[in-house]
Amino acid sequence: MQNEAKKNLLTINNLKVYFNTLEGVVRALEGVSLRMKHGKTMGLVGESGCGKSVTAHTIMKLLPPKLCKIMDGEILFQRRESGEVIDLTKIDRQSQLYRSIRGHEIAMIFQEPMTSLSPLYTVGNQIMEAILLHRQVTPKEARELAIEVLRAVAQPEK
Template sequence: MEKNNQKLLQIDELKTYFYTLDGVVRAVDGVSLAIKPGETLGLVGESGSGKSVTAHSVLRLLPPKTSKIVQGQIRFRRRDTSAEIDLANVDPHGDLIRSIRGNEIAMIFQEPMTSLSPVFTVGHQIIEAIRLHQGSSAQEARQKAIDMLQAVGLGMADQLVDEYPHRLSGGQRQRAMIAMALSCRPSLLIADEPTTALDVTVQAQILDLMNSLKERFNMAIWIITHNLGVVAEMADRVAVMYMGRVVESGDVRTIFHQPLHPYTVGLLQSIPKMGAQIKNRLAPIPGSVPDPFSIPAGCAFRTRCPAIAAHCQAEAPMLEVEPGHYVRCCLYA
């Protein structure tokens, strides 16, 4: 058995920068977060806060010429040996990361066609993934693919296996992508805005599906979303990200009931309230996300913060305000 304090993934002080013609984008600027085996971590924050770049750093899926991991560690515990490797330090094109990607860490995206190819049948793609990672025979792999399509709730899986992705509905495609991701039994599933493109009913079904598959396959889920409703539905713990940094983290109840960072408070207030007048439904955080070339010095949120204090010009340290509840805000220093 895993020890309770043993982490599956531990990211420490990660910095990932882009080098563009307009200057350096500090997309991830000192992120630390950890995921235990079997747990669901929700990473939330507005668009542009660096969530996807953090995930792409882990899988080393960043554009090679224009980006760089400039600092930090990404420690990942291997499935069979329990050995820990630092993914920040592996060759992004080497065999090691290839054997981890899709095999021990799988990723699903907002747009299923990012991972499903339009020119192959759904089954072909799952079968290839199974054969590549598990070395099964063609016959075995086909049966495993059908089983997997059934496991994600697709009816008539023995027929769907021979269909092309464009013949499926949006929800069915999302299920097929999940089937492909899970066919290699990853210990970590990274889901980056997996339901953002789906309508509300299908969204709820996919979240339910992921919750039940997590139990069944005993994996950890890292769910990335701008939608706090999705986090409430899925996560055990939550990390809130703003401008390339985690500003608050804690268990899901604490974050929803006792948020401390003014940014978290603002995000929670902007959740649409059921039954409220359309006009009064959203209380968005005032102002907009600063552009990535002019991140304010000190606390990056201070240009929008309703609780601005003089010492916000200095960088706020991450404080553990109570066990397991961390906040990066000078109000609590």
Template sequence: MNVTTSTDSLPLLEIKDLRTYFFLEKGTVRAVDGVNLTLQRKTTLGLVGESGCGKSITAMSIMRLIQEPPGKIVSGEILLRSRTFGQVLDLVKIDRHSQTMRAIRGGEIAMVFQEPMTSLNPLYTIGDQIAETVQLHQKVSKKEALERALEMLVKVQIAMPKQRLKEYPHQLSGGMRQRVMIAMALSCNPSILIADEPTTALDVTVQAQILDLMRQLQEDIDSSIIMITHNLGVVSQMAHFVAVMYLGKVVEYGKTHDIFHRSLHPYTVGLLNSVPVLGRKGKKILVPIEGIVPSPMNIPPGCPFASRCPKVMSKCREVAPELQEKESGHWVSCWLYE
């Protein structure tokens, strides 16, 4: 399946039939189970869904950060059009410990993790940590790397950036630490930035500042962003395209406007109906999605959403539907549209 919807025939990243499993004593967890995605140049792709649907594991697979064992990418392709190596690379076939992967990780694909306090080393200053990232990917002196670190702190609008260079992570607020993570991720001008729940632990006002900052920096360095979040409000502001994931699969994909205004999959409709809307006249009744997500260790036959779907049919419990294009650039995996 090719989900390219842009006139650009050369997408930056293509994921084809990706399957990442975890082999545990109690059974096999199919965390990512046949994901197909395309990331266009200079665009933002939103990955949304409930906790445990495979969003973060998809990102970790792209970065080749899956711990082996118990995890393993068992099949599929992750095709990157690399500017460093001047060719299309299948990241699945590259040794995750190799120099090639280390050059890509941070240099071409960078990641902002969900909790910056656990991602920053408490024993080193902010300046040393950003400078180390710069020196890993660029042949510069420590002095030049620190100058680059200061430049990035200025870009992410941290107050008193010279002072912050000498401080440790515990001396910064949550919003500042998140800005440091973004500065570190963008210090080598990566082609792709993966942001995993970058605003979850922040106040609403700080969230807005971080999102504005990411948009501005995206324009400055012409990067593409994969935004992983369960916050549909963030997706509506940031993303050009949206992929809705459920139990390791993409169940709907399309332009953000189409996903929000012409949702096709019952799961997507359920997600939107369970979001409160401020400022709307009249009362909106929030409709929760009934039931719970099945265990990824014991996925039932048929459509994975069948046990919770209000429009379930007998066929849904027997055969899993394929992701198909029902409108131009709008894909859905549901028997309702056969």
């Protein structure tokens, strides 16, 4: 699987994720497989409740570990600089390794801006925060980079 995964940015094989609830086990993902190519945009479409958000949260390692378990499968992610392929299901979400990936090589924009973005800070500030966390740059340089990405998606920088 690793050799094939070297051709993709992300390779998910037979991913199974279950939730423990008071009413019993919810089999949220029952064998999800997908491939994401480098430099391509991919859309995941499906009816409400089919597992799109759980798939994204599993990749981001944001699901509550007490309630939710990865039962099977692998999430093979190719690192940007080294080209090394790692299985995200096998690494700890609090590890230094994953911290260097999340917010830098993999990020998520949440569905609800009112709850996922802080109204106390501008979007530019929140982008700067991620840049300062991961790159050796000054606040001024981070600000310029943030403005650059806002321009790239045609958002006003003020």
